[in-house]
Amino acid sequence: xxxxxxxxxxxxxxxxxxxxxxxxxxxxxxxxxxxxxxxxxxxxxxxxxxxxxxxxxxxxxxxxxxxxxxxxxxxxxxxxxxxxxxxxxxxxxxxxxxxxxxxxxxxxxxxxxxxxxxxxxxxxxxxxxxxxxxxxxxxxxxxxxxxxxxxxxxxxxxxxxxxxxxxxxxxxxxxxxxxxxxxxxxxxxxxxxxxxxxxxxxxxxxxxxxxxxxxxxxxxxxxxxxxxxxxxxxxxxxxxxxxxxxxxxx
Amino acid sequence: xxxxxxxxxxxxxxxxxxxxxxxxxxxxxxxxxxxxxxxxxxxxxxxxxxxxxxxxxxxxxxxxxxxxxxxxxxxxxxxxxxxxxxxxxxxxxxxxxxxxxxxxxxxxxxxxxxxxxxxxxxxxxxxxxxxxxxxxxxxxxxxxxxxxxxxxxxxxxxxxxxxxxxxxxxxxxxxxxxxxxxxxxxxxxxxxxxxxxxxxxxxxxxxxxxxxxxxxxxxxxxxxxxxxxxxxxxxxxxxxxxxxxxxxxxxxxxxxxxxxxxxxxxxxxxxxxxxxxxxxxxxxxxxxxxxxxxxxxxxxxxxxxxxxxxxxxxxxxxxxxxxxxxxxxxxxxxxxxxxxxxxxxxxxxxxxxxxxxxxxxxxxxxxxxxxxxxxxxxxxxxxxxxxxxxxxxxxxxxxxxxxxxxxxxxxxxxxxxxxxxxxxxxxxxxxxxxxxxxxxxxxxxxxxxxxxxxxxxxxxxxxxxxxxxxxxxxxxxxxxxxxxxxxxxxxxxxxxxxxxxxxxxxxxxxxxxxxxxxxxxxxxxxxxxxxxxxxxxxxxxxxxxxxxxxx
Numbered sequence: 001x002x003x004x005x006x007x008x009x010x011x012x013x014x015x016x017x018x019x020x021x022x023x024x025x026x027x028x029x030x031x032x033x034x035x036x037x038x039x040x041x042x043x044x045x046x047x048x049x050x051x052x053x054x055x056x057x058x059x060x061x062x063x064x065x066x067x068x069x070x071x072x073x074x075x076x077x078x079x080x081x082x083x084x085x086x087x088x089x090x091x092x093x094x095x096x097x098x099x100x101x102x103x104x105x106x107x108x109x110x111x112x113x114x115x116x117x118x119x120x121x122x123x124x125x126x127x128x129x130x131x132x133x134x135x136x137x138x139x140x141x142x143x144x145x146x147x148x149x150x151x152x153x154x155x156x157x158x159x160x161x162x163x164x165x166x167x168x169x170x171x172x173x174x175x176x177x178x179x180x181x182x183x184x185x186x187x188x189x190x191x192x193x194x195x196x197x198x199x200x201x202x203x204x205x206x207x208x209x210x211x212x213x214x215x216x217x218x219x220x221x222x223x224x225x226x227x228x229x230x231x232x233x234x235x236x237x238x239x240x241x242x243x244x245x246x247x248x249x250x
Numbered sequence: 251x252x253x254x255x256x257x258x259x260x261x262x263x264x265x266x267x268x269x270x271x272x273x274x275x276x277x278x279x280x281x282x283x284x285x286x287x288x289x290x291x292x293x294x295x296x297x298x299x300x301x302x303x304x305x306x307x308x309x310x311x312x313x314x315x316x317x318x319x320x321x322x323x324x325x326x327x328x329x330x331x332x333x334x335x336x337x338x339x340x341x342x343x344x345x346x347x348x349x350x351x352x353x354x355x356x357x358x359x360x361x362x363x364x365x366x367x368x369x370x371x372x373x374x375x376x377x378x379x380x381x382x383x384x385x386x387x388x389x390x391x392x393x394x395x396x397x398x399x400x401x402x403x404x405x406x407x408x409x410x411x412x413x414x415x416x417x418x419x420x421x422x423x424x425x426x427x428x429x430x431x432x433x434x435x436x437x438x439x440x441x442x443x444x445x446x447x448x449x450x451x452x453x454x455x456x457x458x459x460x461x462x463x464x465x466x467x468x469x470x471x472x473x474x475x476x477x478x479x480x481x482x483x484x485x486x487x488x489x490x491x492x493x494x495x496x497x498x499x500x501x502x503x504x505x506x507x508x509x510x511x512x513x514x515x516x517x518x519x520x521x522x523x524x525x526x527x528x529x530x531x532x533x534x535x536x537x538x539x540x541x542x543x544x545x546x547x548x549x550x551x552x553x554x555x556x557x558x559x560x561x562x563x564x565x566x567x568x569x570x571x572x573x574x575x576x577x578x579x580x581x582x583x584x585x586x587x588x589x590x591x592x593x594x595x596x597x598x599x600x601x602x603x604x605x606x607x608x609x610x611x612x613x614x615x616x617x618x619x620x621x622x623x624x625x626x627x628x629x630x631x632x633x634x635x636x637x638x639x640x641x642x643x644x645x646x647x648x649x650x651x652x653x654x655x656x657x658x659x660x661x662x663x664x665x666x667x668x669x670x671x672x673x674x675x676x677x678x679x680x681x682x683x684x685x686x687x688x689x690x691x692x693x694x695x696x697x698x699x700x701x702x703x704x705x706x707x708x709x710x711x712x713x714x715x716x717x718x719x720x721x722x723x724x725x726x727x728x729x730x731x732x733x734x735x736x737x738x739x740x741x742x743x744x745x746x747x748x749x750x751x752x753x754x755x756x757x758x759x760x761x762x763x764x765x766x767x768x769x770x771x772x773x774x775x776x777x778x779x780x781x782x783x784x785x786x787x788x789x790x791x792x793x794x795x796x797x798x799x800x801x
Contacts, residue, residue, distance in 0.1 A: 006555050007468070010468050010469045010474070011467055011468055011469070013458055013461045013462055013469060013477075014458075016469060016474065016477060017458070017477060017481055020474075020477060020478050020481050020482065020562055021481060021482075021485070023559060023562045023563040024478070024481075024482045024485070024526075024562050024563070024565075024566050025485075025566070026563065026566065026567075027518075027563070027564075027565075027566030027567035027568075027589070028489075028518050028566050030567070030585070031514060031518065031567065031569070031570060031582050031585060031586070032511070032514055032515060032518060035510060035511045035514055035579070035582070036511060038579070040579070041510060041511075041579055042509065042510060060502065063430060063431075063432040064367075064428035064429075064430060065361075065364060065366045065367065065428065066364075066365070066366025066367055066369055066370065066425075066430065066432070067366055068366075068432050069365065069366050069369045069370075070365065070366070072652055074576050074577065076574070076575035076576055076648070076651075077575045078575055078648055078725075080724055080725040080727075080733060081724075083732075083733055084724070084733055084737070088577075089576070089577050090577055091509060091510040091577035091578075092509075093509075093577075094508070094509035094510065094512075094513075094577070095508060095509040095510075096508065096509070097508060097509050097512070098504040098505050098506075098507070098508045098512065099431060099432055099433055099505045099507065099508075099512050099516065100508070100509050100510070100512045100513045100516070101432065102513050102573075102576060103652075104434060104572060104651075104652070104656065105652055105653075105656065105657070106652040106653070106737075107351065107741075108737075108741075109737040110652075130354075131354070134738065136738055136741060136742050137354070137738075137741070138350075138351050138352070138354045138741065138745075138748075139354060140350070140354055140357045140364035140365050140366070141354075141355075141357070141359060142361075142364070143359060144359075144360070144361050154496065154497070154500065157496040157497050157500075158496050158502070158504075160496075161494050161495070161496045161503075161504050162504060164494060165494055165504055165506055165508070166508070167508075
């Protein structure tokens, strides 16, 4: 009987296409739609903050350079991963991440909790030439980041687009996007105070690449790497992992 | 190309190309120094270059009015050429990136040539450039022959083929400039994605209209798979790429999906790009070129039905197996695992159907390298679908995920299955399409076969070894209960395998170059065979030709 029915179905192109769409839609609908409606999917973390403009710019450089192809940002709920990298990742930690950068391959180590683990100086040296710091490394050298000025003119538009999609940037944050990007990498400048005022006392303000007068892509990328895993303390209170939150005053 | 079009169709083509040129101009003006502006220039060059090509033949004489009683093969021929060009490019990028993992200084201290930017040029080059062109070209061939009808359009096949290649060029040149959404296998930015939607809808309409013209009451199995490929890829592409650009003059956009939902949408897309781009479409090739080459009917019609609907239904649930033990809720992970395991049934139904079709013709498999390509493809399809279901089981995935094992698995499928079935199909298709007696050199087909087999085995074995070693080193504990190896220890252990892998990939690339040369020489140097002339559609006008079976 089934074959008889199919013999009819395969005589009509439109009917066949409709059947394909019907069969192929079920899985996606059942697995994706509830992720928006089931509240427990994403944990509550009242202390979760948004990326500063400089960190967001750094994140976009991370995306541009395809870092996700070799570095994951997702510590799985496995003992060895928690012991190697820190408490397992929570969904809430990437709730402002568009797109998420969980990754699928670890040619290099996971970076979900790399923030605060190394000094700014180490990151700059490592990005400039990884083999100066880790002789066995096969990571590409990113010298050009330090000689490329960071584009800050369009940061407002970045924040606006993010807000349009639901990231809670305030008018003040958007208006000061470029100034905050500069201020976060220039601790002695008058712009620095605004950053901690708007994004919280724990926000790291420092001359990331060692030069406070010029804002480079190196500043942005290091700022982003240093905030990874430090947007919220939720993973440290929610899990059985014994670690303390890293010192975020740095 | 243009000679086959009437003057009205030439005008239509020019109008379309003018619109493309104007769109490119607008992009260049709005984009300025942003990469979007550079892409505007590329779009303008595309429109102007093809426009010049049409203009050059614009006043040539009208095509033979009899053309509609022949199959429309010109776009297929160009499609084959593009397939081979992308194969060489994409595989070369693969070898280069593989070599960079062993010798990182091969990036030469520039931004555009670092691993992170080159990797998507490899994946897009082989999946969309090589695979996509092969799918479009063979679908145009198969749908005409199995429907005994000419393609339902004169300009639209060109629009689909060349428009798709424009998408690929925008995607790949974008990666060099750092334009990427960072969604794996969907890296191209919003404007390229929009363009692909236009191309794909045209493809869908063209394909369906051609099917509607068929002179056979039933739609042949291969066309089921092509339809599933076209329809579902459209759905996946649109949903996964929904994004908000930061401005109409800039390439950068932010996806509407965030965090955990984005991860699920991304792997729902990513896994089904494997299912409907890299499996369904290539199964269509298998279901046509295997019986044609072996001169035997498909073993079982019922198995075909079972595997088709099984694949169409089950695959869409499987994406979450890429997210085991992550922050994705458990229930979704478990659904993904369950359906991934069940997927083995329709997958092996297809592989078994292919191998049982060959049962009784093993002497042909022994003697004919082309048929051997198709045979090896079916074997690797069976192996890698088994491996895939196995790796989707949570405890196995705990070891394999994030390691080279995944890379090995993907390449068992991409090299052993996708590329083998493609080359087998092309070697079957080329002599028939150009109406040649045979390939230029059967010996070179043989050389290609063994290069490809050796390359695949070296590649896959080195990645299996490195992946499992890596996974084990990460989870090994000392007697004292501490982790035995640093991450760096595991990286150092990878180097010999990375070198072996690059060598395996190099062999495979050499094989593709041999294929391109052999096909080029077939077109150039092999005489036309009179026996191939009978290959025409059923127009209802030429009763003699109408009785000719497809091929």
